[in-house]
Amino acid sequence: MKFVDEATIQVEAGKGGHGCLSFRREKYVPRGGPDGGDGGDGGSIYLEADEALNTLVDYRFQRKFKAQSGETGSGRNCSGSKGEELVLPVPVGTTVVDVNSHEVLGDLTRPGERLKVAQGGFHGLGNTRYKSSVNQAPRQTSNGSEGELRDLRLELKVLADVGLLGMPNAGKSTFIRSVSAARPKVANYPFTTLVPNLGVVSVQAHQSFVVADIPGLIEGAAEGAGLGIRFLKHLVRTRLLLHLVDVAPYDGSSPAENVRAIEHELEKFSETLATRDRWLVLNKVDMIAEDERDAHCQAIVDDLEWDGPVFAISALSGEGTKPLTQAVMRWIESRAEEEAEHPELAEREAERRRRMDDEARIQIAAEKQARRAAREEVDDFDDDDDDDHDVEVVYAPE
Numbered sequence: 531m532k533f534v535d536e537a538t539i540q541v542e543a544g545k546g547g548h549g550c551l552s553f554r555r556e557k558y559v560p561r562g563g564p565d566g567g568d569g570g571d572g573g574s575i576y577l578e579a580d581e582a583l584n585t586l587v588d589y590r591f592q593r594k595f596k597a598q599s600g601e602t603g604s605g606r607n608c609s610g611s612k613g614e615e616l617v618l619p620v621p622v623g624t625t626v627v628d629v630n631s632h633e634v635l636g637d638l639t640r641p642g643e644r645l646k647v648a649q650g651g652f653h654g655l656g657n658t659r660y661k662s663s664v665n666q667a668p669r670q671t672s673n674g675s676e677g678e679l680r681d682l683r684l685e686l687k688v689l690a691d692v693g694l695l696g697m698p699n700a701g702k703s704t705f706i707r708s709v710s711a712a713r714p715k716v717a718n719y720p721f722t723t724l725v726p727n728l729g730v731v732s733v734q735a736h737q738s739f740v741v742a743d744i745p746g747l748i749e750g751a752a753e754g755a756g757l758g759i760r761f762l763k764h765l766v767r768t769r770l771l772l773h774l775v776d777v778a779p780y781d782g783s784s785p786a787e788n789v790r791a792i793e794h795e796l797e798k799f800s801e802t803l804a805t806r807d808r809w810l811v812l813n814k815v816d817m818i819a820e821d822e823r824d825a826h827c828q829a830i831v832d833d834l835e836w837d838g839p840v841f842a843i844s845a846l847s848g849e850g851t852k853p854l855t856q857a858v859m860r861w862i863e864s865r866a867e868e869e870a871e872h873p874e875l876a877e878r879e880a881e882r883r884r885r886m887d888d889e890a891r892i893q894i895a896a897e898k899q900a901r902r903a904a905r906e907e908v909d910d911f912d913d914d915d916d917d918d919h920d921v922e923v924v925y926a927p928e
């Protein structure tokens with residue numbers, strides 16, 4: 531299945547049915563009054579969050595959707611039937627943006643949540659409606675109104691509590707494999723992961739959180755290097771970032787420099803996302819002799835002048851992962867408690883998300899532009915849609 535996290539569609543609600551012009555014609559009833567019925571309302575279009583979906587791929591194939599129009603009224607005061615409404619299923623975590631006004635119409639974050647995206651036309655009135663004491667035989671009717679027509683951009687963001695951030699090969703996928711049932715591919719080359727993977731981490735009974743593993747970032751990602759930065763948008767809904775860094779990279783690069791390179795890309799992508807809580811996770815400590823580990827890790831922390839939480843783990847052997855996941859769980863719970871006590875915090879969080887969404891949109895558009903420009907320079911470039919990834923989506927909620 532293809533993982534597609536962006537799609538543009540056009541929705542057109544049904545027209546309202548026209549009102550009918552008719553007079554009662556019956557044997558022995560001379561000059562029967564008006565009996566033209568009203569038209570039916572046009573069908574509206576809704577988007578509905580569906581738990582069973584995790585990609586917008588269907589909206590790559592069919593992009594235009596039209597709801598049924600209302601029927602015209604008829605004689606004997608019969609109203610036309612209403613147009614059927616159209617409900618389009620989208621994955622949970624889909625944001626809906628009006629392409630022309632750039633207005634965010636809604637965020638579908640709960641299963642079953644519905645959003646009206648195109649209002650059906652209103653029905654026209656039959657001539658019966660125009661009857662009055664001074665006009666017993668009205669010849670007037672009204673037409674149904676047009677259904678709303680809209681171009682929409684659908685943006686899917688995975689819903690996770692915690693996001694993994696790091697260079698390719700840092701061990702993000704290995705980590706999610708070791709702490710959850712998710713089974714993303716792990717390999718000893720960069721850009722193994724091409725789509726976000728979610729894993730549910732069970733800390734103990736009834737205590738779990740969701741981690742998102744996203745493709746690795748490299749320097750210049752904001753300008754399109756590597757897989758670019760667009761996957762960072764999947765971190766916007768998370769609360770906490772775990773920044774994984776390989777403490778003993780094969781290429782001999784400096785772990786501290788590698789952390790800084792990612793920080794730099796993060797800042798370019800979204801200043802707001804860059805100020806989120808981020809913990810440093812020093813991975814692959816099994817590569818360092820035991821008696822040198824502490825000093826090695828401390829040197830990285832000192833070089834970075836890091837004063838936030840730090841964890842040293844081996845995603846491969848599982849060493850150190852338990853204290854990390856437990857600390858994450860405690861952090862998430864204490865956050866939830868704080869928010870329950872101070873409702874204004876939730877409002878502030880919502881505002882922060884809006885800001886991150888806006889910043890992300892601008893950067894992703896800029897990155898696309900840069901890619902397109904680069905593509906035009908290379909004449910015979912295979913003009914693939916760069917949002918498509920022909921790979922398996924791994925979604926393993928326990």
Ligand SMILES: Nc1nc2c(ncn2[C@@H]2O[C@H](COP(=O)(O)OP(=O)(O)OP(=O)(O)O)[C@@H](O)[C@H]2O)c(=O)[nH]1
Nearest residue numbers: 698699700701702703704717721722723746845846
């Ligand atoms: N020795 C050791 N190797 C590890 C550890 N964690 C990951 N690796 C290895 O590092 C390589 C890359 O791991 P991945 O989990 O695929 O890295 P990633 O961060 O998901 O990489 P991308 O998907 O390419 O961004 C693999 O060969 C892993 O086996 C670890 O704790 N110790």
Ligand SMILES: [Mg+2]
Nearest residue numbers: 702703722723
């Ligand atoms: Mg990976």
